[in-house]
Amino acid sequence: MKTKTLSVALIQERNHGDAEANLSVIEQRVAEAAAQGARLVLLQELHNGAYFCQHEAVGEFDLAEPIPGPSTQRLGALAKKHGVVVVGSLFERRAAGLYHNTAVVLEKDGTLLGKYRKMHIPDDPGFYEKFYFTPGDMGFNPIDTSVGRLGVLVCWDQWYPEAARLMALAGAELLLYPTAIGWDPDDVQDEKDRQRDAWVLSHRGHAVANGLPVLSCNRVGHEPSPLASEKPVGASGIDFWGHSHVLGPQGEFIAQAGTGPAVLVCDVDLERSEHVRRIWPFLRDRRIDAYGDLLKRYID
Template sequence: MSSKLTLAFIQQACGDPDPRVNLDASLRGIREAAARGASLILLPELHLGPYFCQTEDTQRFDLAEPIPGPTTDKLGKVAAELGVVIVASLFERRAAGLYHNTAVVLESDGCLAGKYRKMHIPDDPGYYEKFYFTPGDLGFAPIATSVGKLGILVCWDQWYPEAARLMALAGADLLLYPTAIGWNPDDDGEEQERQRNAWITVQRGHAVANGLPVIACNRIGLEPDPGGQTRGIRFWGSSFAVGPQGEYLAQAGVADEQVLLVEIDRQRSEDVRRIWPFLRDRRIDAYAALTRRFID
């Protein structure tokens, strides 16, 4: 396997109520990325439709599908046609009353290489995910593919250094974050910028602390609150890729649909970890308290 990897991430709007429209947009981005030389392609969180977690509505469970299922079948066919690895994000129906926020990986031969079920589930105004999603039960396990071991985490997971660290300790070659995050339109500009900068900074920190590239792929656009209680969410885009020292490799704007390509050099992680051997110097004998909720 070459140390060089051309990766694409697709920043798109997902607000159309028809899943076919959003999937078509994703497929256009995938085809463009493949034509430009990408061998690994990352899509945003829950890219088949509007972010339905703004409200609690039992009818929304009808959007869920099994894995494998119709969308993985379609993405698998495109992956095989183009010879690329695709990371997508779906609303998984596991059983009646049991649903997950799940990332899937389609190998370049079209097969389902693996999946990751979102572990950290938020419950905040506008982000009522605990109503819809059961916390993941697959752990923090990288998914082996023809382009490397992919450490896939989803949105709210990106705030937790423990998740990134465990993926790194399990041998991930890079960390990928499908994301749906944005602003409350009622917040002032300074607060909005603090939130966006915090989101970027914490993930750059995961890259530095683990000596790994990090790629975050977000959606864009204003999506109204279906319940009419708020002004909705303006998703802030800003999808980005950074290297193992947190250095920017690519970054999208806050409002544009973009297909960004970046070359990842896995040898850089090896080189950086040799000069900053954080894994070597971890005091694993002194970290037992991390498994506690709080130290009283």
């Protein structure tokens, strides 16, 4: 069996205070990853600052920026300096009153190759994203790069098999998920374990069902809630649990981080997807003639 090896890196970090501080740390971490041979670097969701969606406040919209804009320029320069493809995650200002949670892909020459606007937007205690983000309108389209065709999705998208499947059907060679997920520190340990296990299982399912490697990069650290003094549900802040990981096309772990900041570097064999899909031909056996009801919200 042939091998086509791609060295990838996931930058798992905590919030360092503001965009300048976070991007400075990212620059250091990408340099570390490149020194270890990485050719593709994935950053966590909304890496420029704190996870501001723990409350609803119009002042947070000041954090948004256009794409292309200052952050894509800086990430592009970083990609070019180290000759790596960088996948970032930004708060996009598209127009007045119109904002998105957007992933960006920078080629190794610094070019902004494309972006993906998060399609599935949550609205739960501590995760009030519908206040800030308009659902994506760009579809599920992989982005071609020098290291392969990347199926980039964002966080809440990770719970939807349809999103992963559509990226796979469009020819994605890898699935990438910048994410920001953690638990309420007030939850009992059993509940925390169930949540994290479910998150990992969802990614392993996407890898298996589509015969593709999966990269998921999470943030770490406790981030307090701006609503703490009001004491509503979810006001104890979020403990982001890390555990960023790289999976192979049978859901196997290639690498996994712990609960602290990390530069997770490993090699992915892109040829294995071909081999796995030959023995598990799920795409061949799909009954596309029988799936029309998937377009319904619910089958009453």
